[in-house]
Amino acid sequence: MSKKELVQIASRAISLYLVFWSLGILANVPYLVFATSHYAGKPASAGQDYLYKAQLIQLVSHIVVSAGLFFGAVWTYRCGPKLEAYLSPSEN
Numbered sequence: 001m002s003k004k005e006l007v008q009i010a011s012r013a014i015s016l017y018l019v020f021w022s023l024g025i026l027a028n029v030p031y032l033v034f035a036t037s038h039y040a041g042k043p044a045s046a047g048q049d050y051l052y053k054a055q056l057i058q059l060v061s062h063i064v065v066s067a068g069l070f071f072g073a074v075w076t077y078r079c080g081p082k083l084e085a086y087l088s089p090s091e092n
Contacts, residue, residue: 003088004084004088006088007079007083007084007087007088008079010087011076011077011079011083011084011087012076012077012079014076015073015074015076015077016073018069018070018072018073018076019069019070019073021069022066022067022069022070022073023066025062025065025066025069026062026063026066028062029059029062029063029066032055032058032059032062033059035055036052036055036056036059039051039052039055040052
């Protein structure tokens with residue numbers, strides 16, 4: 001097995017790990033949508049307003065982090081020259 005093939009297998013394993021990590025974060029999104037929608041459109045006290053904003057921030061951050069991990073997985077799966085150089089540095 002050549003060095004290039006080993007690097008490609010390693011990059012795809014890392015990519016698979018990033019996809020599963022992204023899906024794990026996305027698993028919390030339905031709960032956060034439900035919790036956020038509970039407070040949306042209601043007259044709220046200061047405490048309820050705080051909870052609404054906190055859950056909205058969590059929801060957005062979960063979606064952004066999950067999207068970032070997914071794009072990282074796509075980039076890693078392609079195994080471009082920069083990633084190949086990182087995973088298999090020269091012996092100089």
